[in-house]
Amino acid sequence: MSVNGACGNHTIRVQIGEICAAVVCHDADMFERLKETYHIFLSDKPADITLQLDVIDQPGYPEEDGSSLQGDLLREKLNVGKNRSFDIAYDPASRKFRVIAARSMFTSPLKLRPMNQLIRLCYYTSTRSEQPVRPPWMLVHSCGILRKGKVLIFTGPSEIGKTTVGRLCSEDYGVPLNDEMVLLSWPRPPDHGLLVRSAPILGELPFTMNTIVPLSGVFLLKQSKRTAVRRLGRMGAYLRFMYQIITPMSFKEPKTRAIVSLIEEFADEVTRATPFFELEFTMDKNLLWEVEAQLTELKAAEE
Amino acid sequence: MEENQVARAEDVIWREIDNEIAVIRDDGLAVYVLNKTAARIWKMCDGSLRPDEIAAKLCEEYDVSIDRASADVRNALTGMRAKGLLKRADDLTRKGTPAE
Numbered sequence: 001m002s003v004n005g006a007c008g009n010h011t012i013r014v015q016i017g018e019i020c021a022a023v024v025c026h027d028a029d030m031f032e033r034l035k036e037t038y039h040i041f042l043s044d045k046p047a048d049i050t051l052q053l054d055v056i057d058q059p060g061y062p063e064e065d066g067s068s069l070q071g072d073l074l075r076e077k078l079n080v081g082k083n084r085s086f087d088i089a090y091d092p093a094s095r096k097f098r099v100i101a102a103r104s105m106f107t108s109p110l111k112l113r114p115m116n117q118l119i120r121l122c123y124y125t126s127t128r129s130e131q132p133v134r135p136p137w138m139l140v141h142s143c144g145i146l147r148k149g150k151v152l153i154f155t156g157p158s159e160i161g162k163t164t165v166g167r168l169c170s171e172d173y174g175v176p177l178n179d180e181m182v183l184l185s186w187p188r189p190p191d192h193g194l195l196v197r198s199a200p201i202l203g204e205l206p207f208t209m210n211t212i213v214p215l216s217g218v219f220l221l222k223q224s225k226r227t228a229v230r231r232l233g234r235m236g237a238y239l240r241f242m243y244q245i246i247t248p249m250s251f252k253e254p255k256t257r258a259i260v261s262l263i264e265e266f267a268d269e270v271t272r273a274t275p276f277f278e279l280e281f282t283m284d285k286n287l288l289w290e291v292e293a294q295l296t297e298l299k300a301a302e303e
Numbered sequence: 304m305e306e307n308q309v310a311r312a313e314d315v316i317w318r319e320i321d322n323e324i325a326v327i328r329d330d331g332l333a334v335y336v337l338n339k340t341a342a343r344i345w346k347m348c349d350g351s352l353r354p355d356e357i358a359a360k361l362c363e364e365y366d367v368s369i370d371r372a373s374a375d376v377r378n379a380l381t382g383m384r385a386k387g388l389l390k391r392a393d394d395l396t397r398k399g400t401p402a403e
Contacts, residue, residue, distance in 0.1 A: 234320045255330060271320075
């Protein structure tokens, strides 16, 4: 029976936003790693979707020996990096993914990070089947820092420095919620506030907490030899933020006009509801947090 | 000057923000930003107006000569057409086809 999200010795239930994914893995070693990694996201809620992960030892797998996915389920190879892919099938009737992956995919340096693709797929496949128009939360490629009861989001293209910002934060400055992705709500009437929610998406930093916190502001990162912040106009923020929203596609769903519209509408509403700043930053922690003083000046000037 | 009414292509999504317009291909692969004048022209590309009629409306709205307005319309439509943001002339009926 379920104890803190672990059901028996091969199933855990992982909370992803408002959905719960049962992750089934019969490989004892892999199961223990999953349980340990996602322990702050384990849930006792009924599963909305199931992910059965079969780990095999050989890097490739034969098509005819029964270990590969057969039948008329929706299936495809899901690439997760150079020479790495999952063999993945989905049965919409039972809302169950079956995934076959080589054990080598989960070894250093990536560790369990290839799981991110599967977690994302579970989230959007489940939410878009129930709420085809708008998932209640959208995944945003960003580093979320909890500071003074609110979250600052630092976002930008890969390698721009999101993890660096997370590393620069200590307990004196803030707590990184996640240095890879967070879940961000749609703006809520009547105050149009936004909420940030921890996501079980692995970055380089460990998960620290599973929480929901109001959003304070969004910083679009720009590496520089100085530390400076400037308020972005709506168009600039909209154009840049749009590319940091994780495409909300369910399994085998093409990138249709509806998907692009969803991303575009989310970018419009978020940039309308919350301040966006461009942050030029160095690797200096103290300089980074001097930004706060500049932010205060900016806000005072606007008022 | 072209004679047909001009209409926005159907495979684009657009958003007006602070007097500018972002036009996004509905495959998400390209985004174009139209400045204030181009944005005003874009909004009139609903399939009901010919280029000369759009230029005339610009003259009504702004303190600008018809020659200048016509040149702006011509340049803007040429740019939009080159990027595939407008329907082709042979896609339009004689009376024009609203794009939305």
